[in-house]
Amino acid sequence: MRFAVLPGDGIGPEITAATIAVLDTVDARLGLRLQYQEHEVGLAALKRVGTTTPEGVIAACRAADGIILGPVSHSEYPTRAEGGINISAELRVVLDLYANIRPARSRQGLPHYGRTGMDLVIVRENTEGFYSDRNMHWGVGEFMPTPDLALSVRKITAEGSRRIARAAFDLAARRERKKVTAVHKVNVIKISEALFLREVRAVAQEFPGIAYEEQLIDSMAALLVRDAERFDVVVTTNMFGDILSDEASELSGSLGLAGAINASATHCMAQAQHGSAPDIAGQDKANPVSLILSAAMLLDWLARQAPGREGFVAAARAIEAAVDALLADPARRTPDLGGPLGTRAYTAALCEEIGRRLVA
Numbered sequence: 001m002r003f004a005v006l007p008g009d010g011i012g013p014e015i016t017a018a019t020i021a022v023l024d025t026v027d028a029r030l031g032l033r034l035q036y037q038e039h040e041v042g043l044a045a046l047k048r049v050g051t052t053t054p055e056g057v058i059a060a061c062r063a064a065d066g067i068i069l070g071p072v073s074h075s076e077y078p079t080r081a082e083g084g085i086n087i088s089a090e091l092r093v094v095l096d097l098y099a100n101i102r103p104a105r106s107r108q109g110l111p112h113y114g115r116t117g118m119d120l121v122i123v124r125e126n127t128e129g130f131y132s133d134r135n136m137h138w139g140v141g142e143f144m145p146t147p148d149l150a151l152s153v154r155k156i157t158a159e160g161s162r163r164i165a166r167a168a169f170d171l172a173a174r175r176e177r178k179k180v181t182a183v184h185k186v187n188v189i190k191i192s193e194a195l196f197l198r199e200v201r202a203v204a205q206e207f208p209g210i211a212y213e214e215q216l217i218d219s220m221a222a223l224l225v226r227d228a229e230r231f232d233v234v235v236t237t238n239m240f241g242d243i244l245s246d247e248a249s250e251l252s253g254s255l256g257l258a259g260a261i262n263a264s265a266t267h268c269m270a271q272a273q274h275g276s277a278p279d280i281a282g283q284d285k286a287n288p289v290s291l292i293l294s295a296a297m298l299l300d301w302l303a304r305q306a307p308g309r310e311g312f313v314a315a316a317r318a319i320e321a322a323v324d325a326l327l328a329d330p331a332r333r334t335p336d337l338g339g340p341l342g343t344r345a346y347t348a349a350l351c352e353e354i355g356r357r358l359v360a
Contacts (some may be wrong), residue, residue: 001302002035004064006057006087009042010276011286012070018288018347019068019270019295025351026299026315029358037064041087042072051083058094066298067091067269070291071276088271089133092126097262097269098160099167100124100241101297104248104258109328110337114251118228121175122248123168124241126262128155131238156192156237161199167263168200168235169207175232179211180204183220183236183244196237217244224248249273256336257327259293261301268301270294284342287334289323292350296320314358322353 005020007013020036027034039057046052052072061067069088077084091097102124106117130152132141141153165182172180182200186193197214204212215223217240223230224247236244249258258273272290280286296319303312326332326349333339334346341349 001033001065002037002063003066003068004057004061005036005038006041006061006067006069007038008070008087008276009044009073009076010071010278010281012042012072012276014281014284014286014343015272015288015291016068016070018343019291021347021351022292022319022354023295025354026318026358029355030311030315032299032311032315043076046077046083051085052077053085053087053090057087058090061091061269062095062267066302067267068291068295068298069269069271071272071274073276073278086133089131091269092262093133095267095269096127096264097267098125098127099164099263100126100245100260101167101171101263102241102245102249102258102260102273103297104245104252106252107257107324107327109330110253110257112252114225114228116227116229118224118231118248118252120228120231120248121171121233122241122245123164123171123233123235124245125160125164125236125238127238128157128160129238130154154189154192156195158195158199161196161237162203165200165203165235166206168233169203169210172210172233173207177211177232178209179213179232180207181220181231181234182212182214183217183234183240184214185217185240187216193237200235220244221247224251228252245273253327254287254337255290256287256334257289257293257323259290259297261294261297263301268298270298284344285335286343287336288343288347289327289334292319293323318354318357322350322357325353326350 007016042052045054074086103121105119106112135141135155144150168180172178184193249255255274260273262269296316299312300316303309332349
């Protein structure tokens with residue numbers, strides 16, 4: 001199983017190294033036969049070869065069985081013409097990674113910030129919407145006819161809406177509560193939101209065993225604070241999903257604990273929800289959990305692509321359980337969660353915990 005590894009910027013190399021150490025631990029116990037091919041991207045590549053995405057990186061990611069991408073400082077990149085390509089957005093487009101899957105779960109022993117705990121997954125459409133860097137065949141979806149007028153095009157298609165809805169219902173069918181909530185703003189954005197809801201409702205008819213409801217985006221944002229435990233799988237468009245998933249992850253405990261994958265029918269990329277945190281880069285302070293849990297999600301995705309991969313499921317579950325065990329113990333947390341462990345010490349403790357669980 002070959003993984004393309006792109007460490008990224010800021011704390012990216014540190015938390016990527018931690019993630020590979022965790023994967024090596026489960027590989028040693030379960031014989032997953034993981035292989036890694038690392039590629040320099042981001043600011044380091046820009047300085048060395050004049051582009052954040054050197055030639056051959058996209059092809060290597062396309063050929064790999066999975067991708068692990070560290071955080072990137074794309075807001076610091078120059079224009080695309082000057083070599084500043086956002087590799088995260090680029091891979092979502094060229095590999096058609098249309099489903100951004102972001103769980104948010106309260107954890108025992110760790111404070112959460114809403115009125116209730118939560119255990120939900122936000123399924124976000126990843127290739128359309130208002131995101132101007134990924135919704136056009138050529139150019140971007142924003143333009144300025146005059147210096148004082150800026151316009152932005154929002155793209156919603158029936159196919160895009162239908163396939164993200166099916167991803168959400170397929171996921172809900174594998175979960176205990178079997179419920180999907182579609183989030184929208186059809187009372188204001190009457191045409192494109194109506195198209196999105198039309199397709200989601202049609203897919204809902206194919207899953208009679210899944211409960212289905214709809215929420216306006218503004219009420220949904222409030223309900224995540226007031227009554228998050230009522231939600232299971234949430235499906236929505238690109239920008240709404242981006243905002244809601246950050247809100248849900250922070251309310252559940254910390255954005256630093258939020259795993260995520262970007263997936264299509266044939267490719268999957270593990271990517272932390274948070275940014276590159278250049279202010280703490282190289283200081284052994286970064287919490288690697290988000291990328292580690294994202295890699296566990298990648299293992300779980302791979303397990304569902306072909307029979308006979310039970311070891312990948314066992315590995316993903318062992319990583320999740322070990323993360324929960326360390327979070328429940330204040331003495332085994334990273335500084336952002338009030339603990340004493342730096343990145344390297346936390347990674348060593350996590351690998352030790354995983355090893356104990358897999359031996360048992």
